[in-house]
Amino acid sequence: MTRTLASRVIVLLLFLAVALPRVGASQTISSARLHAPWDELLHQYVTPEGLVNYQGLLDEEDKLLDYLLAQRKVSPEAAGWSAAEQEAYWINIYNAATVYMVLQYYPLSNVNDIRLKGKVHSLWEAPSVQVGGQEYSLNQIEREKLTARFQDPRLHFALVQGAMSGPQLLPEAYEGAQLAQQLERQTRRFLNDPARNVLAGAQPQLSSLFNFYAAEFGSRTQLLEFVNRYAPMPVAATAPIEFLPFSWALNDRQPLSATQALHK
Numbered sequence: 001m002t003r004t005l006a007s008r009v010i011v012l013l014l015f016l017a018v019a020l021p022r023v024g025a026s027q028t029i030s031s032a033r034l035h036a037p038w039d040e041l042l043h044q045y046v047t048p049e050g051l052v053n054y055q056g057l058l059d060e061e062d063k064l065l066d067y068l069l070a071q072r073k074v075s076p077e078a079a080g081w082s083a084a085e086q087e088a089y090w091i092n093i094y095n096a097a098t099v100y101m102v103l104q105y106y107p108l109s110n111v112n113d114i115r116l117k118g119k120v121h122s123l124w125e126a127p128s129v130q131v132g133g134q135e136y137s138l139n140q141i142e143r144e145k146l147t148a149r150f151q152d153p154r155l156h157f158a159l160v161q162g163a164m165s166g167p168q169l170l171p172e173a174y175e176g177a178q179l180a181q182q183l184e185r186q187t188r189r190f191l192n193d194p195a196r197n198v199l200a201g202a203q204p205q206l207s208s209l210f211n212f213y214a215a216e217f218g219s220r221t222q223l224l225e226f227v228n229r230y231a232p233m234p235v236a237a238t239a240p241i242e243f244l245p246f247s248w249a250l251n252d253r254q255p256l257s258a259t260q261a262l263h264k
Helices: 005-017 036-045 054-073 083-103 138-150 153-157 176-191 220-228
Strands: 127-131 134-137
Touching: 036 054, 054 083, 054 127, 083 127, 083 138, 083 176, 127 138, 134 138, 138 153, 153 176
Parallel strands: none
Antiparallel strands: 127 134
16 A cells, blocks of 8 residues: 555545535435445455455455545435435445555554554544535444434444454445344344353353443343343343453454554
8 A cells, every 4th residue: 555544535535525416305326226336345355254355455445435435425314215224324334434444554463553644533533434525433423323313232233343353344235125134133143253252151251342332232231131132042130241352453354463564
């Protein structure tokens, strides 16, 4: 890679300033067609286990950038889409922007190795993408466009951080018509993955994601009720709960050693 993330963001913003008008209520577009480029990339570069072939994606970086640039024309709330289509839209944008940001610093072995040069923002607070003329960070998308509106804790098993301990990236785009099934599948998959949660035994260990978003999962009783909807064997109400350490190692299909990772 020859351009830093900062330079790519500048190019992105300059392009957006002169891009086509956004899609509104009178100029709708199929949400499935809009996400087709992202869906194609996911099918090609994400394994069934949710690992990402970042090396291969480098060759398709411009295609991913074009997909993100196209969001300048989109106003989800005015496009005539259902609530499920809008929710799927923002999940896709969050995940695509996360993958694109990783590519700007690839190769690297750990998400925490990313340092935005000349920026005071963290990776999650830095402006990442424009939608309908509005600039958003990853945290803004998560909090304002998803969590606050839909209040669905299953979202946290669909949004990826590029980390091994985080949710697996689904090798397909989220779609409004399939969203309920996709979220259920991802939540069940995450909770029953022994690398992310250990539910058997007298002392269950949960992913740190449940701790990070404790306010959304509610009280201990509410948390266990949620977990037991997906656990093969119910976790006892009296069982002490611990949280597993969270690994920020990159969810790379071909992990790099520390000496191989070339930090920008």
